[in-house]
Amino acid sequence: MQMSGAQMVCEAIIAEGVKTVFGYPGGAIMHVYDEVYKQEGFEHILNRHEQASVHAADGYARATGEVGVAMVTSGPGFTNAVTGLATAYMDSIPLVVISGQVPSHLIGTDGFQEIDAVGISRPCTKHNFLVRSLEELPRVLKEAFYIARSGRAGPVLVDIPKDITVEIGDYVYPDEVDLPSYKPTYKGNTRQIEKAVEAIKASKKPLLYLGGGVVLSNAYELVRTLAKKTQIPVVETLMARGVMGDKNPLLLGMLGMHGNYSSNMAMSETDLVISFGARFDDRVTGKLSEFAKYAKIIHVDIDAANIGKIVAVDYPIVGDITKVIEVMLPLLDGIDTDRFEAWRSILARYEALHPLSYVDSDEVIKPQWAIERIGELVGVDAIITSDVGQHQMWAAQHYPFDRPRQWINSGGLGTMGFGFPAALGAKKAFPDKIVINVTGDGSILMNMQELVTAAEYKIPVINLILNNHFLGMVRQWQTFFYEKRYSETDLSFQPNWKALAEACGGIGYDVKTKAEFDFAIKDAIAQDKVCFMNVIVNRFEDVLPMVPSGGALFNMMLPQTTKDEEA
Amino acid sequence: MAQVIDERRVISVIVLNESSVLARITSLFAGRGYNIESLTVAPIPNTQMSHITIATNSSARTMEQISKQLHKLIPVYKVIEHEEMIEKEMVLAKFPIQENLADISVLASAYNGGVVNVGKEMIIVMVADEPKRIKHFIEASERYNPCEIVRGGVVAIER
Ligand SMILES: Cc1ncc(C[n+]2csc(CCOP(=O)(O)OP(=O)(O)O)c2C)c(N)n1
Numbered sequence: 072m073q074m075s076g077a078q079m080v081c082e083a084i085i086a087e088g089v090k091t092v093f094g095y096p097g098g099a100i101m102h103v104y105d106e107v108y109k110q111e112g113f114e115h116i117l118n119r120h121e122q123a124s125v126h127a128a129d130g131y132a133r134a135t136g137e138v139g140v141a142m143v144t145s146g147p148g149f150t151n152a153v154t155g156l157a158t159a160y161m162d163s164i165p166l167v168v169i170s171g172q173v174p175s176h177l178i179g180t181d182g183f184q185e186i187d188a189v190g191i192s193r194p195c196t197k198h199n200f201l202v203r204s205l206e207e208l209p210r211v212l213k214e215a216f217y218i219a220r221s222g223r224a225g226p227v228l229v230d231i232p233k234d235i236t237v238e239i240g241d242y243v244y245p246d247e248v249d250l251p252s253y254k255p256t257y258k259g260n261t262r263q264i265e266k267a268v269e270a271i272k273a274s275k276k277p278l279l280y281l282g283g284g285v286v287l288s289n290a291y292e293l294v295r296t297l298a299k300k301t302q303i304p305v306v307e308t309l310m311a312r313g314v315m316g317d318k319n320p321l322l323l324g325m326l327g328m329h330g331n332y333s334s335n336m337a338m339s340e341t342d343l344v345i346s347f348g349a350r351f352d353d354r355v356t357g358k359l360s361e362f363a364k365y366a367k368i369i370h371v372d373i374d375a376a377n378i379g380k381i382v383a384v385d386y387p388i389v390g391d392i393t394k395v396i397e398v399m400l401p402l403l404d405g406i407d408t409d410r411f412e413a414w415r416s417i418l419a420r421y422e423a424l425h426p427l428s429y430v431d432s433d434e435v436i437k438p439q440w441a442i443e444r445i446g447e448l449v450g451v452d453a454i455i456t457s458d459v460g461q462h463q464m465w466a467a468q469h470y471p472f473d474r475p476r477q478w479i480n481s482g483g484l485g486t487m488g489f490g491f492p493a494a495l496g497a498k499k500a501f502p503d504k505i506v507i508n509v510t511g512d513g514s515i516l517m518n519m520q521e522l523v524t525a526a527e528y529k530i531p532v533i534n535l536i537l538n539n540h541f542l543g544m545v546r547q548w549q550t551f552f553y554e555k556r557y558s559e560t561d562l563s564f565q566p567n568w569k570a571l572a573e574a575c576g577g578i579g580y581d582v583k584t585k586a587e588f589d590f591a592i593k594d595a596i597a598q599d600k601v602c603f604m605n606v607i608v609n610r611f612e613d614v615l616p617m618v619p620s621g622g623a624l625f626n627m628m629l630p631q632t633t634k635d636e637e638a
Numbered sequence: 639m640a641q642v643i644d645e646r647r648v649i650s651v652i653v654l655n656e657s658s659v660l661a662r663i664t665s666l667f668a669g670r671g672y673n674i675e676s677l678t679v680a681p682i683p684n685t686q687m688s689h690i691t692i693a694t695n696s697s698a699r700t701m702e703q704i705s706k707q708l709h710k711l712i713p714v715y716k717v718i719e720h721e722e723m724i725e726k727e728m729v730l731a732k733f734p735i736q737e738n739l740a741d742i743s744v745l746a747s748a749y750n751g752g753v754v755n756v757g758k759e760m761i762i763v764m765v766a767d768e769p770k771r772i773k774h775f776i777e778a779s780e781r782y783n784p785c786e787i788v789r790g791g792v793v794a795i796e797r
Contacts, residue, residue, distance in 0.1 A: 193662060194669045198712045203657070218712060252654050252715040376706035379699075 072243075076205050076236040077102040080169060083212035085112030086244050089140045091131060091499045092116070093124040097144025098184060099171030102236040107142075116499065116528055119520035121148050123492035125155020126518070129164050130496025133479045134454060136289060138165045138219050139496065145171045146184030149230075150191070154486060157195035159226040161483025162310065163287055165219040166226035167212075172201065174234040188230040197225030202232065205240040210248075217248045222255025223374040224287055255373065259390030261398060267345075267369045267386040268402040274343035274367075276414040277303045280326070283310030283482065284348015284372060286475040288392040294347060295319065297396055302408035304418055306334040308349050310482045313472035323418060324427065327355040328618050329464045332425035332627060333418050335618065339625040340417070344368045347392050351381035352483075361623035371395050425616070427468055428630050436588060438462060438537045438608040442469040444585075445507060445535065448592050453505040454497045456480065458490035458514030461543040464614045466509040488517030494532040495525055505533070505596055512538040512562050515603070519571070525601035526576025533595050537608050540565065547613050551628075568605035577601040642697045646675065648720045648794045649705065651690040654713040655681055662711050663690065672696065672704050676727075676791035687715060693769070693792045722797040728766045728790035729775065735759050737782040745782075749775040760785065 074082070080103050084092060093116045096104040107115050118124040121143045128139030139159075143152045149170045159166045173182040189199045198218050200211045208231070215227040271277055285294050291314045298305050298321045305315050306326040315322040324331035326338055335357075338344070344366045349355070356362040362382065369386040370378045378387045388395055429439040442465050445453070455470055456479040457463040463480055472478050479497055481489040494508040508515075515536055525532060539546075542560040549557050569579030578600050580591035588606060595602045615630035653659045660679060667674050675693040682689050696704060705717045729751075733742055739753075739761060746752050749772070751765030765775055769792055776787060 189658060190661070193665050201658070223710075250712065253712045374710070376703065376710055380703060 072241070073239055074242050075102065075106070075239050076208050076231065077106040079208050079242050080212065080231070080236070081106045081110045081112065082242060083209065083216075083244055084140055085110070087138065087216050089113055089138065091496075092140045092142060093118055093127040093131075093496065094142030095121045095124055095144065095148060097148045097171065099145035099173055099233045100142060100148070100169070100236070101171075102233065103142065103169070103171065103231075116495070116524065118492065118495075118524050120518065121151035122154050122488065123495075123518050123521050123524070125152045125166065125168060126158065126486075126489050126492035127496040127499075128166055128168070129155060129159045129489075130456060130479055130493030131500050132159075132164050132166055132496070133493070134476055134497035134500040136287075136476065138167055138216055140167050140169070142169045143171070144184070145173055145188070146186050149186060149188045153191060153195065154488075156192055156226050156228065158481050158484045158486045158489055160195045160197065162283060162481065163224050164226065165224040167215045167219050168226060168228050170228060170230045171236070172230045172232045175232040176234070178232065188228065192228045195226075196228050197223075199228040199230065201230045202235055205235050205238045208235060209242055209244050213245045214248050214250065217250075218253065222253075256375070256389045257373070257391040257394050259371065259388045259395040259398065263386060263388050264395060264398050265402065267388060268399055270343055270367060270369060270386060271301065271303075271345065271403070272406060275410065276341045277301075277343040277345060277411065278337050278341035278366075279303050279305040280308075280338070280344050280346040280349050281305060281311040281314050282308045282347065282349025285311055285314050285392055286348075288348060288373070290347070290392040290396060291315075291475045293393060293396040293400070297400060297403070300400065300403055301406055302411055302415070303345070304337060304411075304415060306330070306337060308352070308355055308482070309467050309480070311349070311475075312467050312478045313475045316473050317471045318473075323422065325467055326624070327352075328357070328620070329468065329614050329616065330618075330624075331422070331427055331468075332616055332629065333422040335616070335624040335627060336421045337418050338363055339623070341366045346370045346372075347396075348372060350377045356381065357618045357622055357624040361625070425629055429612075432609065435609045436583070436585065436606055438465050438539070438612055439469050440585070441535070441537060441588060441606055441608065442466050442509065444588060445592060446471040448589070449505050449507070449596070453477070453507050454479065454501060456490045456494040456497060456506065456508045458508070458510040458517075459485045459487045459544075460511045460514060461539070461547065461612070461614045462509050462511045462514075462537040464544075465537070487514040491515060491518045491521045491532070491534060494534075495521060495530050498530050498532050507533045507535055509535050509537065511543060512536055512540060512565065513542045516566075522572060522575035522577050522601060522603070529600075531599045531601055533592075533602055533604060535604050536568065536606060538565075538568075538605055539608050539610050539612065541610065543612075544614070550611070550613070551617075551619070568603045572601070572603035577603065580604045582606040642699060644695045644697055646693060646695055647701050648691065648693045648723065648725060648792060649701075650718040650720065650794060650796075651692065651708055651714060652682070652716040652718070653688050653690060654715060655686050655688045656713055659688070659713045660690070662713065663708065666707055666711065667704075670703075670707060672700065676789075678791040678793050691791070691793045718796060720794050720796060723794045724797055725768055725792055725794045726766050727769050727772045727792050728764065729772055730754075730762060730764050730788045730790075731779055731784050732760050732762050732786040733779075733782050733784050735761055737761075742779075742782050745775070745778055
């Protein structure tokens with residue numbers, strides 16, 4: 072069929088089954104937007120900032136497991152999108168971002184709104200393309216979607232010069248890709264898997280260490296089956312919260328800098344780490360020389376480069392977690408689960424000794440209470456997104472997660488401003504779910520313009536602002552490590568949150584008491600409108616436990632004396 | 639601790655010959671803080687591929703990461719870490735005509751080369767040899783006051 076490059080872009084998006092596209096127009100991508108106007112295959116959401124468009128596509132991808140799509144113009148449109156690309160890249164989220172570029176003949180001339188998009192995005196995309204001719208456009212689009220979702224997923228940028236989008240040519244969307252230099256490994260080496268299983272059977276204190284890869288591989292049921300069959304205790308990273316479901320008795324909880332005491336102790340004392348799709352991030356390992364010091368390590372990952380990058384691995388297995396566990400399970404038939412009984416009871420003792428805890432108050436809302444309370448009120452019905460800071464850690468620690476993809480946050484890059492637009496993406500994907508962005512009074516302002524987007528398109532997400540009048544996480548470090556010099560973290564000057572939300576077409580709640588909190592949550596759900604819920608919480612609350620940066624995992628600051636007020 | 643000792647290593651990277659592939663490779667080295675001692679690139683005859691030879695000073699552990707990270711780049715077809723290889727480097731050197739030309743010519747032939755150009759004021763020699771011997775050649779040539787020396791970078795092939 073004959074059509075323009077712009078039309079090919081829309082046709083490819085439709086062919087890939089994408090239902091919602093997030094974006095923002097401008098000169099270099101206007102031909103594409105002209106076709107967006109004419110087509111009926113997908114809905115386009117106009118965010119109010121390109122960063123939000125990419126985060127929204129990212130939230131959509133994290134909630135569904137499908138490729139998210141965003142469109143931006145050249146120059147500043149693209150540079151605004153870079154944080155979104157980097158956020159998705161760090162967490163291996165499949166995205167295709169289409170950017171306009173100046174016409175081919177102007178490339179390299181410092182033309183109006185020209186910037187080297189492939190150059191800038193090279194280190195923060197899985198792959199990128201500068202389209203050179205109309206003939207290659209259908210193939211490039213096909214490859215972009217394929218590369219984004221296959222192997223270790225990630226964002227792909229397709230930068231299209233304006234002249235190519237207006238040119239007319241033959242369109243055949245390829246059925247298959249032909250990429251001889253790109254062949255992801257899915258099937259794990261059988262011999263290695265057998266050896267790993269022998270190691271599991273020979274171990275006394277094994278520990279399942281689950282990362283975001285389990286979510287990406289959609290392997291949670293298999294992982295739960297594996298844990299149940301072997302009765303091996305489990306720890307989850309920040310990115311894996313929800314994989315086991317918090318009711319699962321084998322789950323110790325999150326590990327790492329703000330992990331549970333029992334999880335961190337388990338990692339410190341285990342004799343066999345069985346890692347699925349985790350990458351030994353420094354926020355998880357703490358001091359490397361003390362990390363899992365007594366353990367042999369099995370590392371299953373689809374990305375060979377993750378294996379052996381941080382710690383030496385005894386049983387490397389490159390492959391898709393789903394495929395690897397399918398091979399493992401029958402080999403584990405008849406495993407002696409009593410073998411690990413003593414180990415489980417040691418860990419149960421640790422759990423009883425220092426469970427996650429905080430001192431609640433009737434005077435002031437404790438942020439941990441707020442999280443637990445939404446867990447009680449909406450629980451399994453909600454999808455929780457978050458920004459970055461203390462509120463993120465409290466949400467990860469205290470929300471009763473039930474399944475993967477229920478928890479959406481920027482773990483790798485730690486991008487403040489991610490939560491609200493990501494919530495829009497998740498809500499577009501699951502309109503029947505309650506979507507709550509747990510955020511802080513710092514983070515929310517970084518993409519607050521999305522109030523307008525949410526109001527216009529009637530995307531009713533709840534922004535639960537745990538308002539401590541601080542850049543709380545930084546304040547916490549200043550308290551602990553900088554002798555309370557609160558350099559540029561005091562947010563005492565505040566907007567009128569309620570008025571702000573209302574000015575943009577949403578609703579606002581000012582919440583100071585538990586009763587107001589319950590009312591606001593219930594009312595917000597009933598009103599079905601985007602809202603800012605300004606919850607005043609205890610100002611100097613700290614996130615605990617805490618492993619000071621660079622310290623050994625077993626050296627935790629524990630929540631024995633949670634303070635109500637700074638002395 | 640052999641894992642962490644830096645050693646000179648040479649790898650060949652076979653890549654699809656598409657625009658910006660070299661930029662992908664060099665920015666990977668720059669971004670991840672890997673060392674490049676020399677880099678040469680040329681198309682492989684009768685294919686869509688190019689052969690890139692990279693010499694680097696790295697530990698075994700870093701080398702493993704370099705190799706894996708290179709593999710992840712979409713247009714990278716193959717990464718070969720050389721153990722049994724033939725390595726050669728070419729050098730062009732320019733000397734003033736007043737120097738002892740016979741000596742210079744003998745020196746060049748001792749390193750697999752010879753005189754390639756004689757002008758009014760300059761003589762140019764070319765040599766091609768193993769990188770270690772190239773170092774010797776450069777040291778030896780110093781006696782004849784070279785005006786300019788251009789090294790070509792290492793190329794390698796598995797034996
Ligand atoms: C874009 C960006 N800038 C800076 C930071 C550094 N940072 C991490 S947490 C934090 C404070 C966040 O404050 P707030 O959103 O109010 O959350 P709280 O910690 O108070 O819950 C900052 C500034 C970041 N993660 N992202």
